[in-house]
Amino acid sequence: MTAVQYSACPIFPGEVEDYYCTDCHTPCSGLALLVGPHTGHSRLPLLHAAEYMPATLRRQAHTLQQQIREEYTLPKEAHCSSLHSTLQHLQEEREQKKLQLERLQQELCELDVKIDTAAQACATALCHWSQRRSGFVRKAQLLLHGADALAKTVGLCERNSHSRRRSGLHTVVSPPITTSDMDSAPAASPDATPTDAAALSPQTIRTIAKELSEVQQLLMHPLHFLEKETEEEQNPQWISRFLGDEGLLLSEKDIEKKQGLSRQSKNTSSSTSIPSDSRIVLERMITTQKEPKKQTLSSAENYPIDGNNNNNNNNNNNNNNNNFDDNDDSDDDSDDDHDDKDARSAAHRQRWRHDIKRRERILREGLNRCLLSETLQKRRTTTSSLSVGMGVAGDETDVNDISSSSNNSGGSVHEVVSQLLRRHTAKNTINPQPSNHQRYLFYSPDWEEDQ
Known part of the structure; x- marks a missing residue:
C-alpha cells in the first residue's frame, strides 16, 4: 500500500493540495478553490482524482489525437496543398506569359493580381493554422502536466520544477512513466503532509502507471510534430520554400506584420467603446x-x-x-x-x-x-x-x-x-x-x- 502524497499549497501557507482541479489539471488546496485562482473550477478530491482521472486523461488524449488529425493535419495539408498548387500553376503560367509580353501585357497584369491575392490567402492560412497549432500544443502540454501531477501524487516519479523548458513554444516532455516507477517510488516525501493520507493498492498503482504512460505515449508524437513545425516557421527558408522566391510574394516580415494586425484586431474587438447610457451617466457625475x-x-x-x-x-x-x-x-x-x-x-x-x-x-x-x-x-x-x-x-x-x-x-x-x-x-x-x-x-x- 502506497500513501498518497500531499504537497503544501504555494499560495496559502499551512494549506495542503488535497484537491485536483479538473479545469487546470493541477492539484490545489481547498482555500485556493474558495478564494484563490481556482475559484469556480470543477474539482475532485486528490485521492479520487489519482484513482479515476488517469482513465479520463487517456480518453481525452485519444480524443485530442483524433481531433488534431481530423481538424488540423488533414485539413491543413489539403488546404495548403491546394493553395500551393494554385500558386505554382499561376507562377508557371506567368512564366509562359512573359515570353509573350509584347502581345499579352494586359493578361500578364491580371495574372499578377491573381498571384498577389493567392499569396495573401496563403499567408492568411499560415497564420490561421499557426494559431490553431499553438492551441493544440497548449492542450497537449496541459494534459501532460496533469499526468505529471498525478504521477507525483501517487509517487510514481518525483516532480522537478525544471523538467519542462520552454523556448518559444518548444517544450521538453519528460520520459514516459512505466510500471517500474511504482517499485522505485518512495513511500512518502519528507515535505509531504502526512495528514489525511490514504493508501492505494499495488494493482491500482500499476493501472495508474499504465494509463499515465499511455497518455504520454499518445501525446509524444503529435506534440513533437507540432513543435517541429513551430521550429520550421522560425527559419526564413521555410517561407521561401512554401511561397516561392518571387519578389511579388510576401516575405517573413509581411507575415509577422499580418499576425500582429490579427492580434491587434482581436484586442480592439475585445475592448469595446463605452455605451451611450454609460457616457451620459459619466457626464452627469x-x-x-x-x-x-x-x-x-x-x-x-x-x-x-x-x-x-x-x-x-x-x-x-x-x-x-x-x-x-x-x-x-x-x-x-x-x-x-x-x-x-x-x-x-x-x-x-x-x-x-x-x-x-x-x-x-x-x-x-x-x-x-x-x-x-x-x-x-x-x-x-x-x-x-x-x-x-x-x-x-x-x-x-x-x-x-x-x-x-x-x-x-x-x-x-x-x-x-x-x-x-x-x-x-x-x-x-x-x-x-x-x-x-x-x-x-x-x-x-x-x-x-x-x-
Missing part, C-alpha cells in the same frame, strides 16, 4: 462634482434670532445663489440649471419656514415669561390696583420689545401678537385681577392654532 460645494455652504448657514442679521444672511445667500446660477449657466445644460434652481428655491422656502417657526416659538416663550412674572408680582404685592397697573405696563413693555424684534419675520405673527396685547389690555381694564387659570385659557387656543 462630472457635472455634479460642483454640487457638494453648494451643499456645504447651505448646511453651514446659521439661523440667528435677530431679524437684521437674518436679512443680511438671506441677502448673502441670495448673492451666493446668484453666483452659483451664473456658474451653472456657463457650465451645465438647460435641464441641469432648471433642476438646480428648483432645488435652491425649495431649500430657501424650507429655511424661511424654519425661521418663522423658530421666531413664533421664541415669542411664545417671551409671553409666557411675562405672564408668569406678572402673576408672581401680583401675589407678592399688597395693593392690588397699583400692582395690576404696573404689571400691565410691564407686560405691554416686554411684549412690545419682543414684537419689535420680529417685524421682519412675517405679518401673521405680528398680527397675532398685536391682537393678544389688545385683548390682554381690554381684559385687564375690565377685570383688574384675573385668575391665572383664565390667563392661560385665554392664550392656549391661539397657541394651538399656531402650532
